[in-house]
Amino acid sequence: MVDEPDPERLRALEARLARVRAKPEKTPSTKGKAFSQGEMAWRMVIELVTGMLIGLSIGFGLDHVFGTRPIFLAVFALLGFAAGVRTMMGTAKAMAARHDETTAAQAVRETTAADAARTAEKDEGGNG
Numbered sequence: 001m002v003d004e005p006d007p008e009r010l011r012a013l014e015a016r017l018a019r020v021r022a023k024p025e026k027t028p029s030t031k032g033k034a035f036s037q038g039e040m041a042w043r044m045v046i047e048l049v050t051g052m053l054i055g056l057s058i059g060f061g062l063d064h065v066f067g068t069r070p071i072f073l074a075v076f077a078l079l080g081f082a083a084g085v086r087t088m089m090g091t092a093k094a095m096a097a098r099h100d101e102t103t104a105a106q107a108v109r110e111t112t113a114a115d116a117a118r119t120a121e122k123d124e125g126g127n128g
Contacts, residue, residue, distance in 0.1 A: 040095050044091055047088045048081075048085065048088050051081060051082075051084025051087060053080070055077050055084075056080060059073035060072075062076070
């Protein structure tokens with residue numbers, strides 16, 4: 001047994017579909033594609049602290065194995081700090097390169113848009 005479709009419900013559905021179709025399409029967000037400045041800062045801090053902790057752990061372990069308390073701990077703490085700073089600087093360099101690419105691409109888009117606007121103005125001026 002198949003019931004006939006209710007015309008009132010169909011009209012309501014059509015009205016809802018029309019409202020949804022009339023809404024402007026949203027541009028895809030850039031969230032998840034690019035990191036914010038805060039996220040990059042936290043990443044750098046974590047890289048620095050991780051390098052130091054790894055250096056401290058290795059130094060403490062070697063001091064424990066060889067029975068030489070502060071020597072390896074101090075040396076590897078400094079090496080861990082240096083490794084953390086090096087990693088952090090690499091991240092900063094990559095972030096700067098990405099920023100330069102974005103800025104250059106934006107400048108090209110703006111120049112292209114300005115050229116198109118000038119061309120359109122010339123065409124309108126010559127035809128008017």
